[in-house]
Amino acid sequence: MSAQEANDVLERLCNLQRMEARAFGLRYGLQPVQMEALTYLTQCNRYSNTPQAVAEYLGLTKGTVSQSLKVLEQKGFLRKQADNEDKRIVRLAPTTKGSNLAKKALFTRSLEPALAKTDSIKIAELTSALRSILRGMQQVHGRKAFGACHTCRFNENHEKNGYVCGLTREPLSVQDIQLICREHQYPH
Template sequence: MEHSRLHELIDRIGMLLRTEARRLGANASLQPVHLHALEYLQRCNRYSNTPAALRAYLGQTKGTVSQSLKLLEREGYLTKHDDPDDRRVVRLELTPRGQRVLADTTAAQAWTRAEQTLSGQEREAITDGLERLLKGLQLANGGRTFGICRSCRHFQTVSEAEHRCGLTGEALSDSDSERICHEHEWQDSA
């Protein structure tokens, strides 16, 4: 197999981020998987804040996610509540404590500082390339894409300030359109 410098760099960046997550998690008595769960809940949309969507996103077993959610709820990082429209569905929400632990992460601050060493054009080119790589890996592995609403084939622009999900028919705010969705499908999925 041919050596890939790109794979090596992505792998090394991932290792550094996981190391930082372990350090931060230890400071808050959390494992990296707990921080990843909180980060997901911070970034997901209103269709995707369920235990099942979290489990699919993390690629973890039902038992692992269930235990993680119990710990995060017990420690006050998130709350669970029944969906008002479908009592069978449980919704997850970050608490102020959960939001604080994410805001206090020096990993995010270190990433922001590192990212600022790139020009806007470089950031855009790297982001576009990594999105294509991610899409390729997700499609090759038959996994859910968990992309941002704006990049989904169901995303519809009604006007400059109005958006809609073509799958659910519901209105989407600008904020909604920048969030992760478990129903995401790439626009050109062929």
């Protein structure tokens, strides 16, 4: 019964976020899905900046996403560059114009004002509750997590020697582990 209540509020909140995202994008001539792709690309790590990853993140087909990315490129919000090692792969990098817009979008629909009165301990609790819901939903529906490395079970903290990704064995900086990864998995 209580879960139903939480459901409704969450649903409405999602709706509202989407409304604002739509309105924001419209002001800059971008469709909601284009804004979302751009935002993702400013937040993802170097393993996750491909059209395929964007498609997985947004839950759309790669054909659909390909078109949106084309528009973003034409409008100068991102650049495409072929990968050096695997020439099938396209790397997507937001331009300065693109990342500025994404930053502005994030700021506009920040929870900051809405959380202003809430103390930081409560916010931490809220975040962890939301995270556990997210994890649960992803498990139930078999979706990828797309979390940041610092919450990933493959991320290894080698203390003074920094962080290492257990999948690629590559070292990760403090900034790296804040980014979204398509290979992300929560601890068991």
